[in-house]
Amino acid sequence: MKYRADIDGLRTFAVVPVVLFHAGLSGFSGGFVGVDIFFVISGYLITRSLLEDIGHGGLSIPAFYERRILRLYPALFFTLFSTFAAAWLLFPPIDFYLYAKSLVATVFFASNILFFTEANYFDGSAELKPLLHTWSLAVEEQFYIVFPLVLAFISRFMNRWRGAAIAVIGLVSLAISVWATSNAPTFNFYLPITRAWELLLGSALAIGAVPELRSAAARNALALLGLLLIVVPVWLYSSDTPFPGLSALAPTLGATLLIHSAQDTVVGRMLSLKPIVYVGRISYSLYLWHWPIIVFTRFYELQHLGPIATFGVIAGSFVMAAISLHFVEAPFRRKNRFTRRQVFLAAAAGSGLLVLLGGAVVLTRGMEFRNPAAARFTRGVAGDLARFHAAPCLRTDGRVPGPGECLLGAPGRPSVVLWGDSHAAQLAPSLDVLARQRGFTVQQVTKAGCAPIQAASYTPYSELRRDCPTFGHAALERILADPAIRVVVMAGRWDMLAAGHIRAVTLGGAETVEQSQRLASESLATTARLLNARGIRVIVVDQIPLPEVNPFVCVRAAVYNGLDPARCDTFEARHSHDVQERISRTILDRVAKVGGNTSILDMRDALCSGTTCRARLNGQLLYMDDVHLSRLGSDVVAARLRPVLAERLSRN
Template sequence: MKYRAEIDGLRAVAVLPVIFFHAGFFPFSGGFVGVDVFFVISGYLITTILMTEISEGRFSLLSFYERRARRILPALIFVCACCIPFAWLWMLPAEFKYFSEALIAVALFYSNIFFIGGAEYFAPAVDLNPLLHTWSLAVEEQFYILFPLLLMGLLPRSRKATLAVLVLLSVASLALAEYGWRHFSSANFYLLPTRAWELGIGALCAFALARPEPLVASARLRGALAALGLMGIAGAAVLFDGQIPFPSLWALIPVLGTAMIILFAGQETLVGRLLSNRVLVGIGLLSYSAYLWHQPLFAFARIRFPRTDDTMMIGLSIASFVLAYLTWLLVETPFRQRRARQIFNRATIFASSAVGLLALGGFGLWGHLQNGAPMRFATIEQDVPALEARVAINFGLHHDCEDKFSESPNCRTAEDPEFLLWGDSYAMHLAPGLIASEAGLKLQQQSKSSCAPLLDMSLFRADYDADWRAGCFAFNDQVMAWLEANPSVRYVVLSSPFGIVEDGAIGRDGIEVPEAERISRIIAATSATLERIRRTGARVVLISPTPSPGFNVGNCLTGAALFGYGEDHCDFFTRDGHGDQTLLVSLQRLLGKSPRPDALAFLEAIEPDLPIIWLSDMICSYGLCDVVQEGRFIYRDSGHLSKEGSAYLGERYDWAELVRATAR
């Protein structure tokens, strides 16, 4: 096919926002749309090649797979292999086991399916996962397996029928994505059936450009449409964020923007010339290797140096392109050059690819079977399994008490509980502290992660679908009914970071609460819940969420112990005794972009009606938060208390008595 420099420039437009997004740079909150741009480009290029070869009667499925193997596998195998030594040296056993399982997924082309489980609340943090980005490669690999077979079967018979089938499948895929974000949000993000329409839009572009006559005769109009497309991509990269359901109809903005550039950005247009400039084309040529390198660099840096800053992330972003250039020069190019085909012929490329993938998968299987290979740390003084256990998930009384209403005996310490602990994971982590504060404390725990203890309001966020929201409403109704049926309860302890304030809220009517009304409506829902609780005769108190530093404190603490940093290495500052002032909020205000409603403002507004015990007063002094106290790790991650930290604070500050004295 004829080379189009502007397509390589478009690859640069795709990869840069992705890297900036994963680096955490403001304002690229929607930089993830770069992956959608890649999907459209892939659909266009692959379809163009397939159409040409099939129509000319020279298409070979083996040749197609050979070209894909040369393009994708050498660099992928090389980068994954380079990750292994750093994972071996720096990852704790649980992290290394998950990494090993990810290697198996990469080798078998099902990373997108594997990482669906990574969306779970207590799964390993996304930004600490070196191979997370391979999910998009798995989507494309699955597309490459199926799509040529479809065109082989349809195109020789009827071009119009092929086009009709592509349109039908793309519309069906988009409709499934629009349904999927409401009902299976994690699978919707990762799986081919809900991403296929993006590749399909690219395929339709190939059909449109195969026509002998131009789609739009006017050069001025073509330039305007190409400019509109570039604005769509740029706007999505800056204005979208994690609250946008994705993929969904919202994804049409960057996807159709990409299509308009492919269709209309010829060299006679300003956008075409802009994308064809040497710098963007160069970045575009390196885009695949840069995409492969950026996530491992960021993830391993965050594991080894948990307190990363913008300076480090800028340096790592540059390093991504330095390594990308070397990989392009020494790995990608040799396998794709014509003269290399004499050495790496088809049989050799298939055999070497199979050996490389088997080696990755075999090592991954070994790491899985070895349970993360804790023997790696046999020569150091630290008891690594014990260290890892110190930041294990804090389920409170028992893991039976997580994610659902539970009548399990494991979730109570007496048949006639005096205390009810009710809320999300930020309630759950308080249980060890309450138990430690008073011998024989009669406690019942009811907790569901991310579900605030409000009867008529639920979290509304793209990664929590309608079924989850229905489950949250049902959970809180069951807890309330249980409370009304158990008069022994005298004190109700609520806790939550109230993500519904900042992320989004929805009522039982299924209508999202407008941002301007959010705090007032949530305050009203809180007051109504408190009234129901108090009608049972129980008194209520809220224990605040912990101050959060914006990095994984638990990971920092284990890293500090493992690599010999001082005890105060992970301490952090807050704005005041109660909350944080982030750089993001400051920049948003500077640029005139209003930050979302603040959960701290909500807590301070509700405090006259709901007494609050502030954990920040126990953890921080004069704005400095001490995360290791008398040898105890206070945190297990970026916000939750560890088991030992909760028990220490509960005993030191006598939480049970503090609840009795404060509740109202």
Template sequence: MSNSFSYRPDIDGLRSIAVLLVLFFHAKFTALSGGFIGVDVFFVISGFLISIIIFKEINENQFSFKTFYLRRIKRLAPALIALLFLISIPAYLFLFPVDFERFSRNLIHSYLTTSNFYLWQNTGGYFSANTDLNPLMHTWSLAVEEQFYFVWPILFILLNKITKGQYLIQIMATCLIGLIALSIYLANFYSHSAYFLLPARAFELMMGAILAVSYHKLPSIKQNINHAISIAGILLILLPAFIINKQSTFPGLNALWPCLGTVLLIISGKDTNQKGVINSVISHKSLIGIGLISYSLYLWHWPIFSFVHYLGLELSGIIRIAAIILSFVIAYLSWRFIEQPVRHLNLPTFASAMKKIMLPSFIVFTTMYLLIDAMEGFPHRFNKLEEFDKKINFPSTVRRKCHDAFLIENIDQCWLGVQKEKIDGMLIGDSFANHSAALIDVFAKDAGLLIHDSTAGSNPILTRFNNQGKLQKDPEYAIKRLEAALKYEHIIISANWSLYSNPNDLNYTRLIQTIEEISKHNKKISVIISLPGTTKLNLHKLKLAKSAKFVLFDNDFAKISKTQYWESPLATEFKNRFPKVNFIDMKDVMCQNSLCNLTLDGTILYRNFNHLNTIGGTLIGEKYLKEIGNPLISAKYSK
């Protein structure tokens, strides 16, 4: 590969199309329902440009891993480091403690180029609810790209050495077919991991790499044919951007088309004198300018949009226009004063870059992460949100010795009501039983009862079955817990009954049978039915409204849940089949006209979108006592 590769303005124009697709998609322009494919265009371009340099240097015996990674550091690290440091300032000002803790974890993962793994493990997916509130959600793609470049040079050197340059393209093409098949498989069966992780995205970078290997061997193409190729290329990029959406299977086959379109546009612009019509169009200086700042624009637009969402504002109208303009302004400043100067810094060696750039920033970000994590997100910043103080109001923390401890009859640690010799009853169930502990504590104290609690996730009564019909956890704990509960007069059960909505489901049937078996023991059985879940956004707006720090929307929007009265089919069947069972339904005191209050006496009741906090459970219990009475006193025996 003796031929040199000269600068191509149309590739910068192609970069501008890619970043604009992503930007307009994130700006909520509904017509561009598939604008996220701009990232895939970036992957192909990156695979092509980086690989063409690697291949040239390898063939000229000039390739050095240290030089390669020095270039990557100088190209990508400074702008990313500046972003991570600067957005930590508004993050400290605006993000609530739990979100600030998550931000700190994502921060260090973004720096270490492992954020795709972090987001894969800690989100419901790229398009899941509340991802708009994560300022670093977009860093997954940077991680995927860098992970490819940790692996690819080594693989290429091995391939080149083994094949001695013979059949290299054919071998790479075979690998490409396998990677496309893998992406299709993962996208269909493991969509969450497919979106975030390298294996399902590797074919996109590999397409660019194969084009790089074969670039100087491509035959000369007549201009009229290049016109057709370029038109086909841009259509393969733009049509998916308007046709596919969040529900489409992705990446897989749906990602192949924009990647192929990118390859065609690079091919049709190879010969400067015979380039395609679209290559000429995207070589316009305005698009070149956007292409030049595309990396910084990608970095900065998402955090700006995210903070707009975080403040409870709609990304529409004048706010959307202002956010887009601000993104361009900061992107230009980042390119002009960070990207460009650092490229000309005196960093002659990889060691010098590590010493002057990477090591100091690593120390800074690690310190930030450890400090934020140790201080639990600095909750003192939002003193009015005491109900979100983990230590006193998160049931999972308050009762950590009882919930998911898998202990039974550890009554010295896990008791509700009044302390005395005789245990009167037992609270069992999953995380919904744990968040009901404060409610039961109110009732037990009023009735003079001592209630022991033992709760664990995935154990509504007995251990839950998964979709394959296998028990999710060892059944021994749940079986012994139920045996222990049968010793006492009161058996109180709480679970997320809404999970069990299909009467034909094994869990549904088993829960009915278990309640029926318990009923034969002539106990006072109480079943707790929790409030319906709200939305993460609704809860977020409640916190914003109460904090009174950045209220930029109508507070009334967040005062009540829009969730309709929805009774779990399982809870309904419980009531119909077991009339002597005592039902403690929180909706009886918290809901009217199909709307449920999310607050009581100015206190937010929820810890997250479907679990109560400790003070919330207490307040509901006190309201229930006042309006209905004590259900543990009025409870009947089951026989």
């Protein structure tokens, strides 16, 4: 197969945006599209290789997988054994245990399935998963388990219709991805059935389904268009962009156009420049190394990385990638250096050793014997977090609790309703104690991910949000139908509304973030007016300040690595400099104008002094994670709620 330097250059435009996106550099918010560019390149190159085999006497599956092993395994094993050593040294038991599970899954190229099963509304631990990025390798290898056989079958029995067959399979995959964008976004992200069309774009080029361009002007124009279709999404896309689905068409078509048209063009010559080609040559190792380096550095530093540290992890990633290319990858690419038997035995031996290491860590729950004190601390807080997530009254479906369900406080008919998402549910334990002491009953009406607003529909934050409209309408009807309800406490993560998570297909058909924010505040205010009209007093609890670094992670990293946990005691409140926090405050200020029986309870003073907020109190955590309070934190907030609630209940 003829070498094309411009394709190595295209790899640079795939990997660099991914690295800079993960490093948090501004201007690369859509850098994740680089993975999709890799898929197109892979589909093209692998299909060309398979077609050469078929043309030279037939496809040899053992020969195909021998090439895949020599291409993938040396650098992958180097990375996996290195990350195991780093995790042993730096990770407390719970993090080491989770790492080991992902290690075993990565060896079997099944990490995408593991991460798919772990992903949920409460899964905020992406930055603690050094092997999270291997999901894309798993998608590719799962595709290549099936694709060689499919291509061989098509080439033998449907050769005349080969292009049409590839197109039909690709369109079916794209259609599933488009459907899943709104209905199953996690499924859409991680699984090969919704990514296959991206690899098949490259395959379509390889089989000659797209006619060659003879016009130099047309090739130059299409190559430039292809480059723009990659660069613009890297700059414009963000974590709020529904992806992959239709949004993935721009970067993948851009890669397709470049592969098809870039040779002997201005763009192609740019892609073939030696420095750009070299980065493309190290792109596989750079992709493998950059994320573990970022994860372990952030974990040890106990904070998000500043400019110098960010430069350091990027530079370190390039250095490790270069070492991997020259001293690990290159020696194994020399032809006829190893027999096929040796290649398969080495792959099996390395895989087996990694599985044994990972299995030992899993069976010993993260090898707790390395630091028993850290293990005890971690188990305690992790247990609280697990119980909170599993609480039956924090709903994950659209069903509102019935009249006798989810009651807190003294026995009886509820006079108070706690309504909202997990930010409302975190107040439930302390509100339960308060209600018992004061002799009233509270009904908890909470659903993960769903603020207490009347929404027509949500842009999916996760699969859980699909039921938010149903839950919101049913909750309001339930409250209005009960004449015993005197007070409603509403709490939510209001900055999610400020972020525009309900734009485009949302309240009133909002088309912009600003319209979404306005309609969110109107919905919240309208709900308050409806409740007030029935004589129900409304207390809207302001959002708690959100730390940039998970205090639980910060403390357990400090305890395990012998650092001072006092570094985790305070943080600078995001509301002092974060646009979303300011906008969410504006939304609540509009609600406060409802007046009368609606009031806003400011939580900032309960946890902060100026812009400095507490993450621990007397050595105890106030937060379970980076967005939810611990029981102690809930008590601190409930103390602020107690006199307001008592005053509201004392009114006739």
